[in-house]
Amino acid sequence: MAVEYIHHYHPEQARPIKKLALEVDNIQVRHSNRVILQGVNLALEEGTYACLLGESGSGKSTLLAAIAGMLKPSEGIVKLHGEMVSSTQGHWLAPEKRGIGMVFQEPALWPHMRVLDNVLFPLKSRGMVPDRQRALALLEKMDLPAATAERRPHELSGGQRQRVAIARAIIARPRLVLLDEPLSALDHSIREEIRTFLRALFREEGITALHVTHDPEEAFDLGTRIGFLGAGRLAQWDSPEGVYRCPATETVARLSGPVRFLPVMVTAVDAGHAHLSVSKDSLRVPAHPELRPGPALLALRPEAVLCDSESGARATVIRAQWSRGRYLLELELPEGDRLLSYSATGRMGIRYLKIRPEDAWCLPPETELTAEETS
């Protein structure tokens, strides 16, 4: 799937040009002769909040480490705001000079310092003026009033400590903020609360962010761009809608929300659509650009399957789960394939299904590659 780069200016285009805050070009990382990342390209426009999803061990943290300068890639380049900070031709900017703010799963605050001094630490350590007013304003925006600024980290809750860590990461107006699973150790309600702060504060400050998470809800809530790493490669880099509606692979589809797959035979492909049949119905559905006639997978989100019809393919409800004001049903077709659908009722038993072709997506069967095989 094509990686999106800056859209060059064209007089007819109303879209303003934005500068690139980060360019990663053809990065390869090896550990003990094992390829961890292979040919990864991505570009972040200034002010973008991008989220990176991927299965455990797919190389997400390794990519952040390569961008931050905590490891040297064996191939490829990294540029920050147009400046080459890492290349195999000898460019190398030390991590502390890259102007990157970092937030990890654990806040890692200095226990002996007051909250205010923790937030001011990046300024002091770089010999910059410790801007107390800015620190207090950032804490205030994170709903941490002045009295909290006087406390020590152990006198705060886990969610408050992570908000302090976020304020510390942005105090020095970094060129880029990397967040590695920053909310994973927190309760659901606290995660939602901090997401609200992150969204508002990062937009207000115009900060560019790359946020690694394993939680699709978090990625879709925060990300204006979403990337997927699989076996050390970037499988997709797209808008949230693009990822959800047109996933590049079966794994991306699974990791980006509820979905089931039907094995189908594509008889023809025209103008980005595949012709196929499901339960004797002929369908023309949007298709992956690399799809060819032959065996394929039909990816069906719950929205693509209507189950309250009077007629259609017969299926049995095998599970009904109350989900945000409606039921998410799992239905089994006579051949044993399973689909998901939303319904106003959780009634078990027989339903008749219809597929909404415009909400379906046809993609080639996945060929699983491991990072080692790609080397």
Ligand SMILES: Nc1ncnc2c1ncn2[C@@H]1O[C@H](COP(=O)(O)OP(=O)(O)OP(=O)(O)O)[C@@H](O)[C@H]1O
């Ligand atoms: N220093 C290292 N030496 C050897 N192998 C490493 C090293 N660091 C990471 N790896 C391996 O690289 C692969 C990718 O690790 P990484 O932590 O980047 O994955 P991840 O996608 O962030 O995983 P998770 O979601 O579980 O945190 C893993 O197989 C890991 O064991």
